[in-house]
Amino acid sequence: MTDAAQSQFTVRFGRRPRRGLLLGLSAFRVACIACAAATFVPMMFVAGAPGAAASSPLWLTFLVLAFARWGGQPAAELAPTAGHFLFRKARGQTRYRARPDRPRPAGTLALPGDAASLRLHIDEESGAAMLHDPHAQTLTAVALVRHPAYVLLSPEEQARRVHGWGRALAGLSATGTCARVQVLEVSLPDxxxxxxxxxxxxxxxxxxxxxxxxxxxxxxxxxxxASTHRTLIAISLDLRKARRHIRQAGRGMAGAAAFLRQEMTSLEAGLRAADLQLTGWLDEPELAATLRAAYDPVVDREDLGTCALSTAGPVAVDEHWDYLRHDTGFSAVLWVSEWPRVAVPPFFLHALVFQQGIRKTLSLTLEPVSAEAALRDIRKAKVEYATDAAQKAKLGTIADLSDSVERDDVLERERALISGHADIRFTGMLAITAATRDGLEAAVAEISRAAIQSGCETRRLYGRQARAFAAASLPLARRVSA
Known part of the structure; x- marks a missing residue:
C-alpha cells in the first residue's frame, strides 16, 4: 500500500503571478493612489486641514478604489470593465435579437457580438466545418473525442497517458503555427x-x-x-505565422484548409499516443447542433437534424453584469483564477467534472508560446522581482513568502524551457447553465464548492459575460481575456 502511494503520479501548478508596477500594486492602483495624493497634498498646503476635509470625498474615493476589493479583485482594476460595460449598455450592445426578416449572408454564423464575424469554410477532402476569423486571422476545426474512464486506470497507465497528451501538445507547439487549442468537457444532466x-x-x-x-x-x-459527457477539441491555425506553408499548399482559403489538415493529422497521431479516440471532425450540421444546444438548453441535440450554421445562433440574448439570459436558459461564467498549488493526482478535477445534476462546460484554452517569447517574458519577470525586492528593502517593507515562491516558479519554468519543453499559457473557464435565475445561483454555489474540493479557486467574470460565454461554452478556440 505504501509503495503504491509513493508511485502515484502527481502534478503541481505554479502560483499565479501577481507582479505590479510598484510594490506589487497594479498600474490602476498606483494611478488611484497618485490621484489621491495629488488631491490631498495641495489642499493641505493651500487650505490646511479644512481644505483637506472639504476635498475628502474625492481623495477618499481614490483610496477606496485602490485598496477596497470587490468580487475578489481590487475595485480600481474592475473600474475599466464597469465603464466599458456601462458604455455598451448605453449603446444597446448588451442586447441581441435575431431578425427573421434579415437572413444572414451565406457562409456566416448567426452569433452575437464579435463572433458574428466568423466565416464558414467546408473542407471538401475531410468534410470538416472550418471557421475562419478574418479579424484574428485564424482557421479552426473541431473534433469529437472519446476516452475511457481515466480514474479507473492504474497510476502507471495514468502517467503514460498524461505524458502522451503532453507530447501531443508539444508537437503542436513546435510547429509555431498553432494559435491555440481548446478542450471542452460538456456535462449534461441525464x-x-x-x-x-x-x-x-x-x-x-x-x-x-x-x-x-x-x-x-x-x-x-x-x-x-446521471450525466452525459461530451469532449470536444478545437484546434486553431494562425494564418499569419503559416503564410509560407499556405502559399506552398495552394494559397487562399483552400491552401489554409490544406495546411490545417496536416495539423489535424498531427493531432490525431498525438491523441492515439495518449489513447484518446478521435471519433471525427465535426461537419456543419454537427457543429451547428453544438452551438444551438449551448444557447437553447431545452432543445435536444438529436432533434436538431440538419441544422445550418446560418440559423444555429440564439434568438435572444440579454447580457447582465453577472449573468447571461439567452433563449431558454440563464448562464454564468466562472474563471479558474488559481489552480492547485500542492501536488495533486492528474484526476484532481474529478469532483468538479462529475458534479451531478448541473449543466456545465469546462473549457481549457491552451495557447502555445514560442521559446524566444517565453524566455523574454521570463527575463522580464526576473527583473521585476529583483526591482520589487530592492524597493521593499529600501522602504523597509517586509518581503512576503509568496514573492519567493513566485520567483522559484519562474526559475522552474526557465529550467523546463532550457530542457526542451514547450511553454503553454492555459486558461480555465466554467460555463454553468440553468433554467431559472435561482437555479443558476444554486448551481454556481455548488460548482464553487466542487472547485474548492478540487483545489481550485474560481471567480465570476463581471461585466463581460457574453464574450466569456462564447469563449467558454462554444468550441471556437477564441482568445480569452480573463
Missing part, C-alpha cells in the same frame, strides 16, 4: 433513460438473484442523477 431502457429490453428480471436486486437498486438511486 435522466438515465438509456441505462434503464437497456435493462428493460435486455435485463434478466429474476428478483431471486442477488446481482439483479442490487443492480435494480443502483439504477433507482443513481440513474436519475
Amino acid at each position: 435522466s438515465g433513460r438509456g441505462i434503464t431502457g437497456w435493462w428493460d429490453a435486455h435485463g434478466v428480471k429474476d428478483p431471486r438473484q442477488w446481482a439483479v436486486r442490487e443492480y435494480e437498486e443502483l439504477m433507482r438511486t443513481c440513474a436519475p442523477a
Whole structure:
C-alpha cells in the first residue's frame, strides 16, 4: 500500500503571478493612489486641514478604489470593465435579437457580438466545418473525442497517458503555427433513460438473484442523477505565422484548409499516443447542433437534424453584469483564477467534472508560446522581482513568502524551457447553465464548492459575460481575456 502511494503520479501548478508596477500594486492602483495624493497634498498646503476635509470625498474615493476589493479583485482594476460595460449598455450592445426578416449572408454564423464575424469554410477532402476569423486571422476545426474512464486506470497507465497528451501538445507547439487549442468537457444532466431502457429490453428480471436486486437498486438511486459527457477539441491555425506553408499548399482559403489538415493529422497521431479516440471532425450540421444546444438548453441535440450554421445562433440574448439570459436558459461564467498549488493526482478535477445534476462546460484554452517569447517574458519577470525586492528593502517593507515562491516558479519554468519543453499559457473557464435565475445561483454555489474540493479557486467574470460565454461554452478556440 505504501509503495503504491509513493508511485502515484502527481502534478503541481505554479502560483499565479501577481507582479505590479510598484510594490506589487497594479498600474490602476498606483494611478488611484497618485490621484489621491495629488488631491490631498495641495489642499493641505493651500487650505490646511479644512481644505483637506472639504476635498475628502474625492481623495477618499481614490483610496477606496485602490485598496477596497470587490468580487475578489481590487475595485480600481474592475473600474475599466464597469465603464466599458456601462458604455455598451448605453449603446444597446448588451442586447441581441435575431431578425427573421434579415437572413444572414451565406457562409456566416448567426452569433452575437464579435463572433458574428466568423466565416464558414467546408473542407471538401475531410468534410470538416472550418471557421475562419478574418479579424484574428485564424482557421479552426473541431473534433469529437472519446476516452475511457481515466480514474479507473492504474497510476502507471495514468502517467503514460498524461505524458502522451503532453507530447501531443508539444508537437503542436513546435510547429509555431498553432494559435491555440481548446478542450471542452460538456456535462449534461441525464435522466438515465438509456441505462434503464437497456435493462428493460435486455435485463434478466429474476428478483431471486442477488446481482439483479442490487443492480435494480443502483439504477433507482443513481440513474436519475446521471450525466452525459461530451469532449470536444478545437484546434486553431494562425494564418499569419503559416503564410509560407499556405502559399506552398495552394494559397487562399483552400491552401489554409490544406495546411490545417496536416495539423489535424498531427493531432490525431498525438491523441492515439495518449489513447484518446478521435471519433471525427465535426461537419456543419454537427457543429451547428453544438452551438444551438449551448444557447437553447431545452432543445435536444438529436432533434436538431440538419441544422445550418446560418440559423444555429440564439434568438435572444440579454447580457447582465453577472449573468447571461439567452433563449431558454440563464448562464454564468466562472474563471479558474488559481489552480492547485500542492501536488495533486492528474484526476484532481474529478469532483468538479462529475458534479451531478448541473449543466456545465469546462473549457481549457491552451495557447502555445514560442521559446524566444517565453524566455523574454521570463527575463522580464526576473527583473521585476529583483526591482520589487530592492524597493521593499529600501522602504523597509517586509518581503512576503509568496514573492519567493513566485520567483522559484519562474526559475522552474526557465529550467523546463532550457530542457526542451514547450511553454503553454492555459486558461480555465466554467460555463454553468440553468433554467431559472435561482437555479443558476444554486448551481454556481455548488460548482464553487466542487472547485474548492478540487483545489481550485474560481471567480465570476463581471461585466463581460457574453464574450466569456462564447469563449467558454462554444468550441471556437477564441482568445480569452480573463
